[in-house]
Every structure is written in structure tokens, then in C-alpha cells.
Amino acid sequence: MFRYYLRLALLSYKRNPILSSLMVLAIAMGIGACMTTITVNYIMSSDPIPQKSEQLFYVQLDSWDPNSPAREPNDPPDQVTWTDATNLMKAKQAFRQSAMARSGGVVEPENGDSKPFMTDIRLAYSDFFAMFNVPFQYGSGWDSQSDDNRDMVVVISRAMNDQLFGGENSVGKTVRLAGHNFRVVGVLKEWRLVPRFYDVTTGAFDNTEDFYMPMPLKESLELTSNGNVNCWKRPAEDGFLGFLYSECVNFQMWVELRDDAEKQAYMAFLNSYADEQRALGRFERPNNNRLSNVMEWMAYNNVVADDAEIMLWLSLMFLLVCLLNTIGLLLAKFSGKAGEISLRRAVGASRRDVFMQHLVETGLIGVIGGIAGLGLAMLGLSGIGVLYGDLANDLTSMDPKLVAIALGLALVSSILAGLYPTWRSTRVAPASQLKSQ
Template identity: 30%
Template sequence: MEQLFYYLKVSWFSIKRAPLPYMLTVLILSLGLGVFFSNATFYYRMNSDPLPDKSDKLFFPMMMLVPYQCSDCKAPPVLSYSNVAKLAASDIPSARAAMYSADGYLRQHAAQPPTPVTVRITQRDFFSMFDVPLLHGTIWPDNQARDELLLSKATAEKILGRTDVVGQQLLLDDRLFTIIGVLDDWQMLPKLYDAYNRQYLNPAEDIYLPLESGYDYNYLSNNNSSTYDDADYRKLATDGRTKAIHQLQYWVQLDTPAQQQAYRQFMANLVTDEKAAGRHPSPEANQLVMLRDIVRYFGGESADIKAFAIVTLLFLLVSVFNASHLSLNRYLSNQYEFSLRRALGANRSQLQMQLLVDMGLMSTFTLAGAAVIAYGCTKLMNSLWPANRLFASWDVQLMLALAVLTLFCSYLVTLYPSLRASFGSLNKQLKE
């Protein structure tokens, strides 16, 4: 420990001897690391797997179950109520959930101003499929229509001021609903269960309502809906269930390759049956897309973030090169000191230890500077791309990654000076 303090003291004297080149080296390296880390944070979170244990078991089935003929069309991302019922007729999946999102207004009583909320209209398996945590209460026991809803934790605190509110009633669009559950803190990042039209960038919904109730009360999708016949969107309770109003996303859980193959065969058989019945004249275009591939399938990957990540990586490499050049200049100015220590008996391992302490000290200053610069860049990106705000948070894992990256870059910056100091010709160094 005493030797370590001695090395730190020597490093500090070296910094005080030439503070400006040292500060410039730290600043350049901090700038490169901070800018890169802020962009890498967005890229990492947008491409992370929110359900690593299930991402290869949850699938998004799509079929060309439409009443027109198209030889080169892709299967639409949303299905009608009747088509979902046909897909749900199979007992192959271990869980299944149809869903869509809608808008609504929530308040505690008629005298209170209404609060705009987003509503996830879905079925009971949604919560188990996507590992949605429950803080209080329970979910619906079946998929029947019920005047019962679940609240997010933030919505419960905002509207009612607390989370233990099971059994209370709220007005959703002036209809009275009973609260049966409150979710714990939960935000799937990215929100892959709603990936179409880049909805995966949006926060989780405020309210969760049974699918049948959503149709009974004519909640139209706020994301994507279309119709292929004479249907009235305002009459989901009737036309929505019987006509070709497409607005439902459908997810199934297939735990084994055998289940996945069996469900693909089921979808193929369903197309055959539909064609035999004279419906849906288009060629088969079935898709069974895995959860982790859903954003790529819809072409919703953020090209801006990817491009910025590449550019900032190049900027980091340039910063490392420039910082290394400044570090070499510092070594040249201190070369006589290193040579004298070697002449007085310091071996190469002792010189290497001194340079490692120098690197550790520089890494500490650089890490602090990089964190400040990364924070500022993240705030700037949040103002430029508000939709990406959810992906700007840091956790322990990301901070450790920044620390490791800082150590690695600091090592690269001091590598060549370290080799020159330890393995250069002593006679030549003393003459210089």
C-alpha cells in the first residue's frame, strides 16, 4: 500500500509539472467517450431483449385472411375479430392474447376534470406472456366482457394518490369501472408487443381493459385499423365482430419447436379451409414472427440512432488517437526522469506499475468527465428526439460498461509511451 501511495504521489507531481497537456488529454478522451456512450445507450436499449427467457417462444402470427386477391402482398399486421377467433381455435399455444390500443379519458368522479389515458384492450394471457408484474389485486379470471380494469402504478398514484385502490370505481369515458388490480412498476423496453408503426418507442399504457368490453363499448384502435367491406367503425359491438374490420394484433406462446411447427401447419390448414369455403382468394402468405425479430420484420429500426452510433464510434477512435499523441508528447517531456529512474535501478516491472497508476488516475478523471458529457449529450438527444426519451436511462450495467471502456481507452492511450519508457534503449534515452 505504501508503494501505491508513492506511485500516486509521483503521478500527481507529473501532472502538476505540465497540467495543461494532461487536462487536454483527459478532455479529448472524455469528449470522445461521452459522445459515444450517450449514443451507444440509445442503441443498446433499442436493440435489447426485454424478455430474454421468452423472446424465442412468443410469436406474432399474420395471415392474408382478406377478401381481395393480391399475388405479391405481405400479410397485414392486424387481423379482424373473426379471423382472430379462427386462429384462437387451436389448443397448440400454451397462451394467447389478442390486443389493441385505444385512447380514453379517466377521472375519479364526474366533478373531476378528465385525464387523457392510453388503454391496452387485451385478454388475460397478456399479463403472463409478457411478464407484467402485479402490485395489488388480480387479473380477470376469463376473457368475458367485464366492467373491470387494471391500472398502472403511475396512473393509480396520479388519479387516486395511492396504489392500494382495489375495489374502488373510476369513470372511464363516463362509464363506471371497478379496479381489480394495480400493476407494479413496469415498462417493456422496447415495447415489442406493439412494434408496428414504431409503437415500440412509446411508454406502456395507463389502463388495461378486457377485449370484449372494448368491443362492447366501441373503442376504436388508435394505432392501425382498416376495413375491406361496408362496415361502420363506430359499431364495433356488431360490425367489428362480424365484418372485416382489422385492428387486432395477436400473440401466441409456443414453447417448443414441435409446437411451433404444429402451429405453422395449423395456419396452413386454415388457409386451405378458407379457400375451400370460397373466402380469401389471395395466395398463402403466412408469417409466424418471433418476438425478438418483430421490429426488424416491420422495418422499424431507428436508422438515425444506428448512424449516430457509427459516427460517434469513429469520433471515439479519432479522440483516442489524438489523446495518445498528447500522451506521447508528455512522455517525451518526462523521458529524462524515466531514464534516470532506470539508471538508478528501477526495473521494468516497477516502471510498468508506475504507468499503470498513471493510467488509473487518468481513467478516474476521464470517467468523471465522460459521465458529465454523456449526460449533457443525452439531454440534447432527448430534446431532438422526444420519442426516444424512454431509452435514455442508465443502470449499473451500463455504467460498468462505461468504466471498462474508459479503462481500455486509457490503456490504449498510454500503451505506446509505456513501451517506450520500459523497453527503449537506456543510453539513447539518457542522451536525449
């Protein structure tokens, strides 16, 4: 019977194409607006590393001003100082750990025809690559000995390898960066984190960096500090080292803890460390140290912006308005078919048969509207991409799951919108309608 009802639905669409197309357009507009915002919110709030997001923890230490918190009502700073980052790394109390920061420098290509250019650098420790499941095309990351020895080594992105070395295996080759020569030890595969959770302070949706080097080199090479730098008191000494060893926070600290026991042990270590620093004249506030896993850290930093959530609710309300218009159009369409419905009832069709026939018709309109709505959603996402450029590259694509959600939402919405008009169509009195024909 379904095939028969579907054929009747197609015939009904052809008999009244204008009214049917208006309903399709109403559903398409609602679905298009909804799926545009749903897609953005879905990607912004998705788990960027589901394999181990509950094992990676961001470290916060409350080394701030004793007279006021770093962030109301009583939150510690969102980054750590150089002193604390290096101390925690030397302690090696976690299964894996990496302090990190963002820097920058000028790349000087060997090819004299290519001009020097600025690039971003991720300063990190050797555990960075294993912690965050970083994929390699050639070579590997450096080892812990390179951290200790401050070896002049780098890992480069695939895009940078293509630009500097034509995509060849560049392991062992030299690249000049920030005025120094570095030996390439690894080349990454295409690697994008959405969101880029390991450093939300410089942008959760920024691209991953093109260069990675041992973080201790920041001190010996006096590399720049990029990203947010916050201080609660002036450095005790002038110059680069005075600033580096000050109470200014500009570094991120991540640890990998495999179970609750390791987490509890590391938290105890952090509190013990804070007590030691307090005895040295630092950490004048009561212990307020924290460990946040990946999803908790993203929620704390409002990676899904409030205005994006507001737009989602507004788009759902717009879909509701579109469905109300669809209900009105369906009532008009089905009332125009009162004679046909009465004839079907007169020759033996039950109310259930009439109900199912028109429910299939509304479902067909919903599916067509959903497909058209997908096109509008793609158009809307393209508009976001044009408006925000590279920042939105990873937010403007729909995966099969989102396509299925769009079609399902359109089908369910249209059926819900059609329930009342379809029920009304079954209440037509056949006798009175046939007499009037």
C-alpha cells in the same frame, strides 16, 4: 510496485497539469459521445422479457390482396383482422393466447372538481396478464368467463389508481370510462416494458396503458380503433360493424408456446386455418403465415432504428479521433521526460520498468477521463430526454453495467493509445540524454 508507479503518475500529472488535462478532456469527450449512443442502443435492443422471450410468439396471417404483398418482398400484414383475431381466440390452440388492440376513451372522475380527460385503453384477453408477467398491487386480472360474458371490468395502472383513488385499494370500485361504468378488478404495480414489444405499431417506446379491459367489449361498446389501420379493400357494409368485420388489420395476436413441439403444432394449425378461410373465399394468397418470438419480432420491425446505429458508429469514430489526439499528447509529454527516463535507466531501471511506469500513467489518465466521460454521457442523455420528452424517459438512464463498460472502455482505450508512446519512451538512449543535460 503498482502503488509506486501510481504515485509517480500522480506526481507527473501535477507537474504538467495542462497537458495531462487535455488528454483527460480528449478521452472524456470520446467516452461521453460513445456512451450516450451505446446506452440508447443497449436499451433499445435489450430483451424486455428475458424470462420467456423465446416462448412468446407474434402471429402473422397472410390475408392480404392476392395481387400484391402487404410488405415487400413477400411479407404478410403486421396485424390481423377482427375476424381472424376472434377466430384464433375461440380455437384456443396455444398454451396461452391474447388478441389485443389499442383504443381510447374519456375518463370521468367521481370528484366533481376534476375535469374529464382522455386516456389510452389496452383491449386484451384474460391471458394477457400471465403471458407478459404483469405485476399486480391489488386484485388480479379478469378470468376467461369475463371475456366470454363481456363483463364491464377493468384493470388500471398504479398511476391511474393514484390519480383517481388516492392510491388506495380500489378493487370493487367503479370508474366511468368511454361513457360506461366499469368495475375495477385489479391495480398494477409500476410496470414499464422497454421496449414495449407487444404493440410496436403504436410505438415501441410508448408507455404501457392506464386501462385494460376485455377485448370483446370493442364490438358491443363500439370502441374506437387507435394505432395503424390498413385495408386492402373497402368494407362490404357501412357502419361500425361493417368496418370491424372487414379485411382491415388493426389487431395484434400473441401466443405462448412452451417448446418447439407446441410451436410446430401451432404453425400447422395456422396453415390449416388459412386453408379453411381460403375455402370460404378469403386468404387468396399462398400460405405465408409466420410466428416470430419477441427478439425476432423486434428485429423485424427495426426497433433499433438505423439512424441510431449510424450514430453509434460515428461516435466510435469520434472516440478514435480523440485517441489519436491523445497519442500525440502522450508523445509530447513523454518526450519532455526524456532526461528523467534516462536517469532512471542509468541507476538500474529496466526498459520493462519504464514501460510499466508509463503504462500505469496512461491508465490513470484513462480512468480520470472515463469518470469525466460518464458525466458528459449523463449530460448527453439528459439532452436527449429534453429533446424527445416522455418518449425517451426509459432510454436516458445508465445501469451499473453500462457504468462499468464506460470505465472499462476508457481504461482499455487509453492503454491502447499509450502503447506506442510508452514503447517510444523505453527507446530513449540514456547516455546521449545525460550528456546533453
